[in-house]
Amino acid sequence: MLTAVTGINWGDEGKGRVIDLLAENADVVVRYQGGNNAGHTVVAKQQKFVLNLLPSGILHENVICILGDGMVVDLEHLTNEIAQIREKGVVVTPNNLKLSKRATISMPWHKIQDELEETRLAKTGAAFGSTKRGIAYAYSDKYRKKTLRLGDLLHLKEESVQNRLKMMLEAKNLELAGCYYQEPMSYPALLSWCEAQAAELWPYIVDTGAYLEEALKEGKRVVLEAQLGAMRDIDYGIFPYTSSSSTISAYGPIGAGIPGKQLDHAVGVLKAYSTCVGAGPFTAEKAMPESWMELLRKFGGEYGAATGRPRRVGPFDAVASRYGLKCQNADKIALTKLDVLSMMKEIPVIVGYKKGNQEVTDFDPIEDLEEYVPIVRMLPGWQTDISGCVTYDELPDAAKAYVETLEDLLQHEIQFISVGAERSQYLTKGEWL
Known part of the structure; x- marks a missing residue:
């Protein structure tokens, strides 16, 4: 069975x-896009793990984890991340972690370019809110055919x-x-860097596409792990803030390396309120005063897993969520952080937008979203x-009413609800996976 776990909103x-829980019954977990510019935070074994590149399934001993073809991989960051979780x-080992030979390497200059350009743009107020980890430049060079793939590390002695x-x-x-008036980098230093990365990681680099084809043929359960959410998609997100x-x-x-396969399930993950890291339009933060947002940020621990930056927060946004759900074509929905x-006496929900005197219920990422203001409904x-709730029926009536209001606004059942940070603190309703 092939299942993708994706974000319906801005990420985070x-x-x-959700992936950590699905991994309990999975055989393989695959990251299929992105790099170390965002992270997943998982609480397990009474410890908190922040994973930027490694799939969340790495915390399960019997799961094979893969960094797929569609990723851009900062090799030094990966080595450090492996060392950090080993300490915990x-x-x-190469037995439970496999790196696609087709994945793109984030080269040393990509972070340099990212930081230099973001600094230049910041002077005019036009910065994108980049994490400065070189992701855009690694992808840019991938499509310009001016970078290496992981498999090239196995052939550094070849003239080509x-x-x-x-x-x-x-x-x-x-x-x-x-x-940017930078000093040139030397070829001997670059080759030496590549050789050092190859010496560290060569046992992990394989044809992961062939491995996945065989795993699916044997009837194994494969979970595909996305980074970020629909609003940050390069084609369907809020461009250029993607x-x-x-x-x-x-x-x-x-991105996983099995382009001929079709998904059996797509799980769309929603938070019980809205969060956003980085620049760009975010209508939800116009809904409530800053004091309300700061309280939500505090109780929700809303700080970026990769950067530590305070997240922008707001009420649940049904308009944006309907659009994200459509993009992800999710047949299952997981709601987190209910x-x-x-702690709230009343809970706001965004049910529409207004532009002047016009009410808007459909989300269009290429519109000037800065002109929109949210229409808010307050729920008890x-x-x-x-x-401590372990079944849906144990939730207070007002909590059930909140979930059911979101279902009505989304026109889709919510099958999974998290009620705490620990692995065991969740409940299901309807037909889950």
């Missing part, structure tokens, strides 16, 4: 939590690879010197701890 919906007792490396470096030095890859479920099999709302809160 809690996908890592997690086993990572070395010639390509020299060509790439020459072009990059011209860019960095001409645009990531540089496709975050939607339809890309899952392609427990965070337990439950003001009691729900973290």
Whole structure:
């Protein structure tokens, strides 16, 4: 069975939590796009794990984890991430972690370019809110055919690879010197860097597409893990405030390395309220005063897993969520962090937008979203701890009414609800996976 877990909104919906739970019954978990510019936070073994590149399934001993074809991989970051979770007792070997030979390498200059350009744009107030981890530049060079793939690390002694490396470096030095007045980088230093990465990671680099084809043929359960959400998709998100890859479920099999396969399920993950990291339009933050948002941020621990930046927050946005649900074509919905709302006497929900005197119920990411203001409906809160609830019927009536209001606005059943940060603190309703 092939299942993708995707974000319906801006990212940070809690996908890592859902993937971690699905991994209990999975054989393989695959990251299929993105890089280390975002992260999944998972609480397991009485510890908190922040995973930027490694799939969330790495916390399960019997699960094979894969970094797929569609990713851009910062090799030094990956090595450090492996070392950090090993220190917490997690086993990572070539037996349970496999790196696609087709995945793109994030080269040393990509982070340099990202930081230099974001700094330049910030002077005019036009910065994108980049994490400065080089993701856009790694993807850009992928499509310009001016970077290496992981499989190239296995062939560094070959003349063809070395010639390509020299060509790439020459072009990059011209860019960095001409645009940003940087000193040129040397070929011997670059080759030495590549050799050091190859020495560290070569046992992990394989044809992961062939591995996945065989796993599916044997009837194994494969979970595809997305980074970020529909609003950050390069084609369907709020351009140009997007990531540089496709975050939607339809890309899952392609980015995983099995383009001929179809998904059996797409799980769309929603948070019980709205959050956003980075720049760009975010209508939800216009709904409530800053004091309300700061309280929500505090109780929800809303700080970026990769950057530590405070997240922009607001009420649940039904308009944006309907659009994200359509993009992800999700047949299952997981709602996370319902427990965070337990301290509220009244809970706001965005049911529409207004532009002047016109009411808007459909989300269009290429419209000037800054002109829209939210239409808010207030729902009664439950003001009691729900973290111990293990069935839907145990939830307070007001909490059930909140969930059912979201279902009505989305025109879709919610089958999974998290009521706390621990693995065991969730409940299901309807037909879950």
